[in-house]
Amino acid sequence: MERVERNYDRESQDALGHKYAYTFDLDVMHPLMLRSFEPFFNAGSVLELGSFRGDFTRRLAARFTDITCVEASAEAVAAARVALGDKQVRFVQATFDTVSLGRTFDNIVLTHVLEHLDDPVGVLTRVNREWLSESGRLFLVCPNANAASRQIAVRMGLITHNAAVTPAEQEHGHRFTYSLDTLECHARAAGLTPVHRSGIFFKALANFQWDRLLLTDIISPEYLEGCYQLGHVYPDLCASIFLLCAKGAR
Numbered sequence: 001m002e003r004v005e006r007n008y009d010r011e012s013q014d015a016l017g018h019k020y021a022y023t024f025d026l027d028v029m030h031p032l033m034l035r036s037f038e039p040f041f042n043a044g045s046v047l048e049l050g051s052f053r054g055d056f057t058r059r060l061a062a063r064f065t066d067i068t069c070v071e072a073s074a075e076a077v078a079a080a081r082v083a084l085g086d087k088q089v090r091f092v093q094a095t096f097d098t099v100s101l102g103r104t105f106d107n108i109v110l111t112h113v114l115e116h117l118d119d120p121v122g123v124l125t126r127v128n129r130e131w132l133s134e135s136g137r138l139f140l141v142c143p144n145a146n147a148a149s150r151q152i153a154v155r156m157g158l159i160t161h162n163a164a165v166t167p168a169e170q171e172h173g174h175r176f177t178y179s180l181d182t183l184e185c186h187a188r189a190a191g192l193t194p195v196h197r198s199g200i201f202f203k204a205l206a207n208f209q210w211d212r213l214l215l216t217d218i219i220s221p222e223y224l225e226g227c228y229q230l231g232h233v234y235p236d237l238c239a240s241i242f243l244l245c246a247k248g249a250r
Contacts, residue, residue, distance in 0.1 A: 024210040025112070026055055029240060032200050032228050033111055034059050037139050040196065040244055044106030047131055049096055049123070050113030054080030054089075060109070061088055068092065070099050096123045104133040111141045112240070114183075116173045124190030128248055138192060138245040141200065142178040148204040148237045180241050192245040199238025202230040 033056070044066065051057045051069035053076045060067055067089045071077045077093040092099060097119065108127055114120050127138055144150070145163040153159050159166055163177045176182075184194050205213070213219045231238040 023214055024207045027214065028210070028224060029201060030056055030059060030111075033141055033240070033242070035228075036198065036200055036242055037109070038063075040137055040139070042106040042135065042137055044133075047101070047105040047108045049108065049110045049127075050116070051080060051091075052076050054084050056109075056111055057084060057089060064107075068101065068105070070094055070096060070101075072096075096126065101131060103131075104136065105131055106133050106136050107139065108132055108136065109139045111139075112143060114140060114186075115142050115176045115178060118175055120176065121186050121189045124187060124192060128191045132247045134247060136247060137195075138187075140183065140187065140243040140245065141240050142183055144199065144236075144238055144241045145177040145179040145182075146236050147239055148202070149206050149239070151237075152204065153206070178241065180236060180243070183241055183243050187243060187245050188248075191248040193248040194243055195246050196242075196244035197235070198242050199231040199235030200228070200240045200242055201238055202227045202234055203237070203239035 041063070044064075046060055046064045046067045048057055048060060048067065048069045051071045052073070054069070057067065057069055057080060061084065065088060069077075069080065069089055070092045071080070072093070072095045074093050077091050080089075081091055092101070096117070108131060114123075117123055124138075132138055150159070150162055154162060163179065163182070165174050165177055169177070178186075180197055180199075184197065187194055203210075210219075235241065
């Protein structure tokens with residue numbers, strides 16, 4: 001893919017606009033991501049790559065006291081500092097290909113970030129070689145190309161194929177649309193060792209549809225729990241895919 005100049009502050013502002021709705025992501029998916037991670041967390045430190053405005057960081061801060069966040073958007077970092085402060089979280093405003101951290105981490109988290117990167121394998125290679133401790137774990141979550149909602153959109157003629165990057169997604173900064181096999185392929189190409197893969201939340205509706213439903217009494221907590229549990233049965237049809245990796249050979 002041809003590398004183009006990125007305006008990370010503009011992409012950050014786009015994320016706050018109406019092109020992408022975030023109630024489903026923040027209120028439903030974030031707690032379920034953390035729930036999926038918890039059995040695999042190591043004690044110790046966390047590196048969050050692509051922390052945006054600190055929404056998921058806040059959830060990590062309830063569990064960890066040694067957190068480093070790297071975010072390319074200066075505006076997003078400033079907002080996260082205001083929201084979370086500097087005592088528990090170290091914020092670094094830099095791109096992943098240029099940042100120098102000078103240490104390793106027991107846990108590294110990328111949630112809905114890898115699909116935004118121009119060189120995902122290069123960044124994952126840095127994770128493996130420089131930042132992941134010998135016993136560390138990498139937690140990768142990406143939107144799923146094969147989500148039932150996305151496959152419905154293909155058959156409606158709204159997108160050309162499951163893994164397409166739509167114009168709206170591209171404007172938002174997306175570069176890839178991953179499935180479990182392509183996500184694992186990139187992880188292995190970076191030298192990482194996948195140790196667990198699953199899906200998070202069976203999803204047959206688009207995010208904007210979920211956002212509208214969540215404002216009603218149609219969706220109960222029991223229904224959300226059912227979709228989460230069903231995601232373990234049908235990971236390839238989930239809203240997001242989760243790949244857990246260990247450090248591989250250098």
